[in-house]
Amino acid sequence: MSSVKRIGILTAGGDSPGLNAAIRGVGKAALGCGIEIVGFRDGFRGLAENRMFELSSATLSGILTVGGTVLGTSRDKVHRMVVDGTATDVRDTIIRNCRKDGIDVLVCLGGGGTQRNALQLVDAGLDVVTLPKTIDNDVALTDATIGYATALEVATEAVDRLHSTAHSHHRIIVVELMGHRAGWLALGAGIAGGADVVLIPEIPYDVEQVAEAIRARVRRGTNFSIVAVAEGARDRDDARTYREAEARKDAAGSLEEKDAARAEIAGLQAAHAGNTMRLARKLEELTGLESRVTILGYVQRGGTPSPGDRLLATRLGAAAVDLVREGRFGMMVAARGPVTESVRLEDVAGRRRTVPPDHPWVEAARRVGTCLGD
Ligand code: F6P
Numbered sequence: 001m002s003s004v005k006r007i008g009i010l011t012a013g014g015d016s017p018g019l020n021a022a023i024r025g026v027g028k029a030a031l032g033c034g035i036e037i038v039g040f041r042d043g044f045r046g047l048a049e050n051r052m053f054e055l056s057s058a059t060l061s062g063i064l065t066v067g068g069t070v071l072g073t074s075r076d077k078v079h080r081m082v083v084d085g086t087a088t089d090v091r092d093t094i095i096r097n098c099r100k101d102g103i104d105v106l107v108c109l110g111g112g113g114t115q116r117n118a119l120q121l122v123d124a125g126l127d128v129v130t131l132p133k134t135i136d137n138d139v140a141l142t143d144a145t146i147g148y149a150t151a152l153e154v155a156t157e158a159v160d161r162l163h164s165t166a167h168s169h170h171r172i173i174v175v176e177l178m179g180h181r182a183g184w185l186a187l188g189a190g191i192a193g194g195a196d197v198v199l200i201p202e203i204p205y206d207v208e209q210v211a212e213a214i215r216a217r218v219r220r221g222t223n224f225s226i227v228a229v230a231e232g233a234r235d236r237d238d239a240r241t242y243r244e245a246e247a248r249k250d251a252a253g254s255l256e257e258k259d260a261a262r263a264e265i266a267g268l269q270a271a272h273a274g275n276t277m278r279l280a281r282k283l284e285e286l287t288g289l290e291s292r293v294t295i296l297g298y299v300q301r302g303g304t305p306s307p308g309d310r311l312l313a314t315r316l317g318a319a320a321v322d323l324v325r326e327g328r329f330g331m332m333v334a335a336r337g338p339v340t341e342s343v344r345l346e347d348v349a350g351r352r353r354t355v356p357p358d359h360p361w362v363e364a365a366r367r368v369g370t371c372l373g374d
Helices: 019-032 043-048 091-100 112-123 148-169 184-192 207-219 236-251 255-272 275-287 307-326 360-367
Strands: 006-011 036-040 052-055 081-083 086-088 105-110 128-132 172-177 197-199 225-230 291-295 331-336 339-344
Touching: 006 019, 006 043, 019 036, 019 105, 019 307, 036 043, 043 081, 043 091, 091 112, 105 112, 105 307, 112 128, 128 307, 148 172, 148 184, 148 225, 148 291, 148 307, 172 184, 172 275, 184 197, 184 225, 184 360, 197 207, 207 225, 207 275, 225 275, 236 255, 275 291, 307 331, 307 339
Parallel strands: 006 036, 006 105, 105 128, 128 331, 172 225, 172 291, 197 225
Antiparallel strands: 036 052, 081 086, 331 339
């Protein structure tokens, strides 16, 4: 057993439902075994600026069902935080602050970027434990991330609701779902909501194939279609250009080359904005059916967490405290079915869990005749 007396906790990256349930899970489990807990505001920025406050049983009560994060969040990076207009490595400042304030272990709740930040702090000498949260469900080596279950429910309900209006007006409705560069949310909500076409980043699409699937439905007498498209989905040409830019980034020898490749990728991403509108217009042109677009956006991230997310957050939160007590640092708590495991941060950071092309959900979608655009 470690001699940890005080832990700090922060949430970073995009907010997601269930974050407060996880903060409460960690906090109550810690207080329950005599460990003090303090919260840092606004992610790694608040940590660097030492904006902390004591978490007590009273502050942890009543937050289980609340959306967002009571700690606040940001997308700052510990090795490149913008301070007075300059990208600054704040790791030493963070470690000094933690030592001064008697923080023995830092618990970080976040997605891929947070896992990378956490590893940077581990490498700089801090004891850290992390939890996976993101509506994108794309953190490596865990079956589930906190927030995905709720986002899936919200997105599925939206796809359900779009059916009646698409049907009534004999239209194509193209609905864009979040997910960053993974298709879990679009695929999950697309299957659960019975979308006719599901387009995800892992399967580059051909717009002609999508149009043909819609025309085939019309030939069978169904003159409406729902197209669920992940925000990161790309057609075959764009996917190739993007892959090549990524390869240049990976092969970059110097920081300058890497930055140039990053700028190129950012340019491609900017050019990609509006893609869903372009897709809808193209489908209208190719099928002769009127089309409309719905971008679900941040509604997928907001509001009360589902029971599934509350359960996941509570169990992962309590398990994080077990790791702290056992002195097992540099680890992320992971869900493996109903079991909770720990995985090494260095095996998680920098990796993204995407939808395997032979995933059972992909196969099931194909079996029921859903067009995946390929
Ligand atoms: O990672 C969660 C997520 O909601 C992604 O699905 C989306 O691409 C991104 O965050 C949006 O980021 P921001 O909150 O910075 O607009």
